[in-house]
Amino acid sequence: xxxxxxxxxxxxxxxxxxxxxxxxxxxxxxxxxxxxxxxxxxxxxxxxxxxxxxxxxxxxxxxxx
Amino acid sequence: xxxxxxxxxxxxxxxxxxxxxxxxxxxxxxxxxxxxxxxxxxxxxxxxxxxxxxxxxxxxxxxxxxxxxxxxxxxxxxxxxxxxxxxxxxxxxxxxxxxxxxxxxxxxxxxxxxxxxxxxxxxxxxxxxxxxxxxxxxxxxxxxxxxxxxxxxxxxxxxxxxxxxxxxxxxxxxxxxxxxxxxxxxxxxxxxxxxxxxxxxxxxxxxxxxxxxxxxxxxxxxxxxxxxxxxxxxxxxxxxxxxxxxxxxxxxxxxxxxxxxxxxxxxxxxxxxxxxxxxxxxxxxxxxxxxxxxxxxxxxxxxxxxxxxxxxxxxxxxxxxxxxxxxxxxxxxxxxxxxxxxxxxxxxxxxxxxxxxxxxxxxxxxxxxxxxxxxxxxxxxxxxxxxxxxxxxxxxxxxxxx
Numbered sequence: 001x002x003x004x005x006x007x008x009x010x011x012x013x014x015x016x017x018x019x020x021x022x023x024x025x026x027x028x029x030x031x032x033x034x035x036x037x038x039x040x041x042x043x044x045x046x047x048x049x050x051x052x053x054x055x056x057x058x059x060x061x062x063x064x065x
Numbered sequence: 066x067x068x069x070x071x072x073x074x075x076x077x078x079x080x081x082x083x084x085x086x087x088x089x090x091x092x093x094x095x096x097x098x099x100x101x102x103x104x105x106x107x108x109x110x111x112x113x114x115x116x117x118x119x120x121x122x123x124x125x126x127x128x129x130x131x132x133x134x135x136x137x138x139x140x141x142x143x144x145x146x147x148x149x150x151x152x153x154x155x156x157x158x159x160x161x162x163x164x165x166x167x168x169x170x171x172x173x174x175x176x177x178x179x180x181x182x183x184x185x186x187x188x189x190x191x192x193x194x195x196x197x198x199x200x201x202x203x204x205x206x207x208x209x210x211x212x213x214x215x216x217x218x219x220x221x222x223x224x225x226x227x228x229x230x231x232x233x234x235x236x237x238x239x240x241x242x243x244x245x246x247x248x249x250x251x252x253x254x255x256x257x258x259x260x261x262x263x264x265x266x267x268x269x270x271x272x273x274x275x276x277x278x279x280x281x282x283x284x285x286x287x288x289x290x291x292x293x294x295x296x297x298x299x300x301x302x303x304x305x306x307x308x309x310x311x312x313x314x315x316x317x318x319x320x321x322x323x324x325x326x327x328x329x330x331x332x333x334x335x336x337x338x339x340x341x342x343x344x345x346x347x348x349x350x351x352x353x354x355x356x357x358x359x360x361x362x363x364x365x366x367x368x369x370x371x372x373x374x375x376x377x378x379x380x381x382x383x384x385x386x387x388x389x390x391x392x393x394x395x396x397x398x399x400x401x402x403x404x405x406x407x408x409x410x411x412x413x414x415x416x417x418x419x420x421x422x423x424x425x426x427x428x429x430x431x432x433x434x435x436x437x438x439x440x441x442x443x444x445x446x447x448x449x450x451x452x453x454x455x456x457x458x459x460x461x462x463x464x465x466x467x
Contacts, residue, residue, distance in 0.1 A: 011162060011413045012169035014420050030166040031173040054404060056415035058130065 001045055002063040003038045015054040020047035033059070081109035081118055081378055082353045082454060087447045090458075091318050091349060092395065097383035105367040109378070111354060114142050116376035117369070120383035122390040122407065124367035128358065128379060129412035135361040136161065136414055142357050142376045150256070150295035157361075158413055165417060167282045168296065171220055171274045177420045180220070184428050187215045192436055200466040201443040209313035209463075210236075210305065212429055217304035220421070221297055222273020223262070230258065231301070238302055252298060259294040274300075300418070307352065308422050310452070310459025312429050315345045317449065317463060318397075319434070320442055325399060330434040335427070341399045342426040347406035348397045350382040351458040356410055381407050382458075437467040 003023060012031030016024035023044055025034045040048055052060040083094035097120055100107045105121040119125050128134050139145050139155050153164040170176070195207040202208075214232050223231055237243050237251035259275070266276040267284070275297060282288045319326040329341050356379040360371045371377065384407050386394040391403065409416035416422070434440065442449070443464040450461040 009158075009162070009413070011165060011415065011417075012173065013415050014172075014174045017174045018420075026173045026175065029170060031169040032166065050404060056411050057413045 001040060001048065001065070003035055003040065003048060004061045004063075005033050005035055006059040006061070007032055009057045009059045011057050013056050015056070016051040016060060019051040019054060020044060023048055024051060078108050078110045078115060080454075081111040081116070081380075082458075084453045085451065085458070087449075087451065090314075090446075090449070090451050091321070093350070093382035093386060097380065097386070100380075101383055101387055104369070106369040106371075111357070111376075111378055112143065114376050116142065116357065116378050117366075117371060118378050118380050118383075119366060120380040120387075121367060122384040122387035125379045125381065125384040125407060126411045128364075128366050128377060129356075129410060129414070131364055131366075132158070133360060133362040133364045134358045134377070136358060138357050138359050138376065141359055150291060152295050152299045154299065154414055162413060164288065164292070164296070165413075167278055167288060168274065168300070168417060170277070172417055172421055174420055177424050180216070180421070181424055181428065183219060184212075184216055184424060185432070187219075188212055188429050188432050191215075192433065196436070196467075201464050202466075204316060204463040204465045205309065205313050205460055206462065208429075208433065209316075210309045212312065213305035213308035213425055216421070216425060217301055220274055220304070221300065222266070222271050222275045222277075223301075227258070227262075231255070234258075235301060235305065238298075255298050255301070256291075256294050259297050260291065263290055263294060303416075304418055304421075306457050307418075308425050310351050310457055311346070311349070311422070311426055312433075313463050314349055314351060314459045315342075315426065315430055316433065316440075316465075317442070317446075317460060318345065318349060319430075320440070321446065322397060325397060326434065328399065329431060330438070332431075337399065338427050338431055339423070342423060342430065343403055343406070344397060344399050344401065345426070345430075346408040346423075347385045347391075347403045349458075350385045350406075350408045352381050352408065352410070353456060353458050354378055355456045356381060379410070381410065439467045440465060441467070 010032045012026060014026060016033055017026055023037050023040050025036055027034050052062050083096050085094055100118060101120045105124050107118045108115060109118045119128055135157050137155055137157055153161050191208050191212050195202050215228060218228050218231060234251040234255045237247055263275060263279055266279055270276045270280055278293055283290055283293055319329065332338060358377045358379065360373050360375050362373050364371050388394050409419040443466040449463060452459045452461055
């Protein structure tokens with residue numbers, strides 16, 4: 001699974017961090033999303049899918065093989 | 066299908082929001098289930114306008130994610146702000162997000178986590194004061210209102226010695242019984258106070274959002290001074306009316322659900338506390354008529370064509386009880402997976418303070434329940450003064466004893 005974000009549209013709601021703290025963080029300046037690991041392990045897939053679902057601005061893009 | 070021109074006759078349309086029955090204030094009005102089941106979209110009368118109430122969960126999210134659905138309803142569905150001051154929730158993207166992002170630094174997961182000890186401290190102090198004064202107390206006046214008020218003041222950087230002035234004017238601003246003149250006077254007083262505070266902080270920078278945004282953005286030319294003041298009035302209002310009512314109404318609900326009450330009182334597990342608060346948010350969904358929008362272009366929602374210029378109310382309480390998304394939605398269930406609830410809205414305007422709101426609830430409610438094991442309502446449920454017909458539902462006052 002590859003993870004990417006359209007950070008321009010991020011509104012810093014923080015759901016992704018709450019859902020998958022090992023994959024997402026918020027930057028210090030304005031809380032906008034940072035992808036810590038764009039190729040997460042299979043154990044993290046469910047959490048990452050949830051993050052994508054919950055994102056209110058729908059900026060998380062998952063490419064699943 | 067009616068067109069915009071013949072919708073000025075509002076005499077036969079239901080008023081939004083309908084009143085919740087006094088005997089069961091914890092459920093949304095019964096009409097919402099009908100509206101959801103029948104057409105999903107219903108013509109209603111709200112704030113002197115005829116608008117579409119959008120009640121199905123999926124339709125609400127579709128509308129809030131659609132760029133043709135505008136949040137700029139000032140002067141169209143809602144009165145223009147005194148002086149026309151723009152606030153970011155009433156702007157559309159990209160300008161909305163440009164300003165929102167100047168504020169988000171103080172509301173992140175990490176920042177809120179760091180605030181938790183201070184939140185606990187304020188909760189403890191407010192409770193001690195209430196207990197020392199002695200029973201009976203008004204839970205709203207003595208606990209549910211001051212705690213969020215103090216926290217948002219801290220976050221903004223409003224000096225503690227000014228908090229009574231702040232609270233007094235906020236209360237008028239939020240008081241539905243107050244006249245338009247009184248509202249405007251209170252809003253203006255707060256706005257003037259904040260402009261003066263901004264000036265002080267220009268000379269003497271301090272902790273908190275106001276000083277930070279002043280120095281990082283206003284002085285850099287990215288934001289006008291009066292925009293900062295106006296947005297702070299908004300954050301102040303939004304930052305405590307909602308949380309105060311969630312704390313009070315949640316307590317009222319838990320006092321009538323002994324099983325949930327006992328479980329929350331007995332647990333130390335932060336996951337259980339978090340899940341309980343999340344379910345309280347979904348189940349009670351107090352934000353009833355704050356999410357109004359206007360179609361900037363023709364847009365189809367749930368099979369209904371909404372013409373450019375027509376208004377909508379996104380009926381969050383109805384959406385959160387929609388069985389198309391939640392199993393057995395009218396049951397309060399701490400253990401359910403309620404991810405995806407819309408108590409904080411959806412789309413790019415989703416509540417900026419939601420992480421802080423959760424932290425406040427997660428600290429205030431269990432602390433209250435544990436310190437007052439005999440807490441109970443001091444009046445019958447039917448005589449509790451509920452906030453019928455207000456944008457944010459909840460309680461005006463809540464006499465309790467212990």
